Amino acid sequence: MAAAPPAAVSGRWKTDDGKAIIAMMPCGTKMCGRVERLLIKQPAGGQLDERNPDKAKRGRQVTGLQIYWDLVPTDDGWKGPGYSPEDGRYYTAHIRVKGNKLTVKGCVAVFCKTVTWTRIA
Template identity: 80%
Template sequence: MIHRFAWALAALIVVPSSAVAPASLTGRWKTDDGKGIVAMAPCGTRMCGRIAELLIKEPAGGQRDERNPDKAKRSRKVEGLQIYWDLVPHGEGWKGEGYSPEDGRYYTAHLRVKGNKLTMKGCVSVFCRTVTWTRVA
């Protein structure tokens, strides 16, 4: 009787494979266009991403967030800018919010890590774009 109870208890605490956490986002990722490095790290109980480094020639004083829809934010430097926030596990990947300083758009972000590749799909309404970034040291 105890033996059957132990098996029943074990069956209840086994985690189904669909509940496995997605691969870690933590690290530095080179963008698909080679223009920058984005650092992904925990921020509280969620994940966030910042532009850690620009790999392009910047204007004197640094590249600014000139296309931001909020005119008060257009003087912010792009390097150091948080572009992902509220990223949480979602299925086999991550879901949260994103911002592109290149076009000044906010979007819903879906990210998935496979090995040293990070596939990011950003959607504004029904329009989506997918890019793949590469992990760097």
């Protein structure tokens, strides 16, 4: 019997810097997240994933880009791989939900950064 999943992460979340709306949704038995919309002025043709370390992916649109995949429940949240198109880094994400706030801790090796997003209707 599987343990009860942590607090619901599904929904739409505004990033702490106000630059994007991220949609979190189930992907089979795991969770995923995509850039639903950018809230910043974009260049003609849309913002591209130009900092991606894989040169073949630098022409992708950031809007619609999957940035979390294979997130699995942990005792107090979700954990799995993530990607930041802002700086082109892949990292391990630790996600926790408390009320209408979502805390994302992203770690590359021993270096971590934590941000808090807000649930939107």
